[in-house]
Amino acid sequence: MTGDKKAPIRPLAPGSVIGIFGGGQLGRMIALAAARLGYVCHIFASEADCPAAQVATHATIASYEDRDALRTFAAAVDVATCEFENIPVESVRLVAEQIPVRPDWKVLEVAQDRVQEKTFFNTIGLETAPWRRVVGQGNLARAISELGRPSILKTARFGYDGKGQVRIDDDAHLGHAWHHISGTGGGVGVLEAFVDFAQEVSVIVARGIDGAWSAFDPTENTHANHVLQSARVPARVPVFLTAAAVDAGHRAAEALDLVGLLAVEMFVTRDGRLLMNEMAPRPHNSGHWTLDACLTDQFEQCVRAICGLPLGSPERHADATMTNLLGDDVVRWLDILGDPSARLHLYGKKETRPGRKMGHVTRLVPRSVATSP
Numbered sequence: 001m002t003g004d005k006k007a008p009i010r011p012l013a014p015g016s017v018i019g020i021f022g023g024g025q026l027g028r029m030i031a032l033a034a035a036r037l038g039y040v041c042h043i044f045a046s047e048a049d050c051p052a053a054q055v056a057t058h059a060t061i062a063s064y065e066d067r068d069a070l071r072t073f074a075a076a077v078d079v080a081t082c083e084f085e086n087i088p089v090e091s092v093r094l095v096a097e098q099i100p101v102r103p104d105w106k107v108l109e110v111a112q113d114r115v116q117e118k119t120f121f122n123t124i125g126l127e128t129a130p131w132r133r134v135v136g137q138g139n140l141a142r143a144i145s146e147l148g149r150p151s152i153l154k155t156a157r158f159g160y161d162g163k164g165q166v167r168i169d170d171d172a173h174l175g176h177a178w179h180h181i182s183g184t185g186g187g188v189g190v191l192e193a194f195v196d197f198a199q200e201v202s203v204i205v206a207r208g209i210d211g212a213w214s215a216f217d218p219t220e221n222t223h224a225n226h227v228l229q230s231a232r233v234p235a236r237v238p239v240f241l242t243a244a245a246v247d248a249g250h251r252a253a254e255a256l257d258l259v260g261l262l263a264v265e266m267f268v269t270r271d272g273r274l275l276m277n278e279m280a281p282r283p284h285n286s287g288h289w290t291l292d293a294c295l296t297d298q299f300e301q302c303v304r305a306i307c308g309l310p311l312g313s314p315e316r317h318a319d320a321t322m323t324n325l326l327g328d329d330v331v332r333w334l335d336i337l338g339d340p341s342a343r344l345h346l347y348g349k350k351e352t353r354p355g356r357k358m359g360h361v362t363r364l365v366p367r368s369v370a371t372s373p
């Protein structure tokens with residue numbers, strides 16, 4: 001699925017330097033894609049020997065609030081992007097005074113805050129689960145009386161992979177629940193009605209400087225303990241819903257005037273509606289299968305978008321299931337390498353911790369015609 005272009009833009013030539021905020025596996029895979037197209041990457045991260053820095057030419061290891069380091073970094077790169085969205089907006093703004101940062105810091109600001117994010121979805125006519133902004137325990141009790149139980153209390157800011165979330169069941173202690181989330185999010189939370197969803201899906205849209213856009217096939221995702229376990233394409237949802245998911249992703253990217261990638265996670269309700277859950281203006285874990293099953297993968301598409309290159313074809317040539325290797329799952333690396341249908345991706349993390357994303361494996365089978373969107 002692709003869209004029309006506006007005016008031509010002068011692309012950033014291979015050999016230019018791409019700055020990446022964040023040192024995780026997403027930055028690593030952006031850097032690998034960039035290297036294949038002849039670009040040089042410079043990572044800005046807070047930890048040395050991080051997955052991204054291991055494969056990039058340059059790295060600045062400093063606090064994300066170190067203004068001198070940020071200015072020096074900006075002077076050394078031609079364009080910058082973020083591989084995770086919890087970089088302080090002020091730091092990104094500082095760098096954006098010197099060089100283009102794509103997507104723009106304003107997009108980051110919306111994606112960092114669940115209140116802004118849900119307001120944004122609703123404002124452009126995309127449905128979410130019913131939600132309330134919560135600013136204290138008393139406020140929480142009122143929101144629960146409006147949305148009912150079960151419901152889910154989430155920190156408005158700095159939550160990821162289920163951190164800063166608590167389910168409010170009949171026996172939930174509101175004081176404990178509020179205490180659990182209030183520390184991480186600066187005292188603001190979001191209460192969401194619990195969605196008894198049929199499936200979870202996500203869509204990743206790329207949009208260029210010229211407004212051209214493309215989308216990867218929507219993915220069906222399985223989470224456990226709020227963390228992505230596996231993602232499969234094609235998603236087992238009706239064709240009209242895959243089209244609606246792409247349309248929602250595209251509308252969000254347009255409304256944000258986004259340059260880069262936007263991943264939108266959604267719930268499919270049992271009566272066939274899509275409810276937006278959250279978005280991330282970067283490559284996404286649920287799109288890792290594109291590395292092995294598409295003509296252009298999400299990381300290359302990100303590089304193309306932020307460098308002003310033509311977007312590549314997102315066409316999928318195989319059905320795929322991507323499984324995260326969390327914590328000790330990674331000890332199976334040798335067995336996985338022995339499986340001819342599997343492609344192994346390891347992130348170079350030295351320390352294995354329970355639940356930590358250590359790598360992923362994608363298994364391909366020939367593309368099924370009937371179920372594809």
Ligand code: AMP
Pocket residue numbers: 129152160161162192193194195196197200223226227265277278
């Ligand atoms: P999030 O951090 O918002 O992406 O949530 C992580 C995961 O928790 C989601 O992918 C769902 O599996 C689950 N979850 C989050 N919000 C809800 C909700 N309102 N209703 C049911 N499950 C949810």
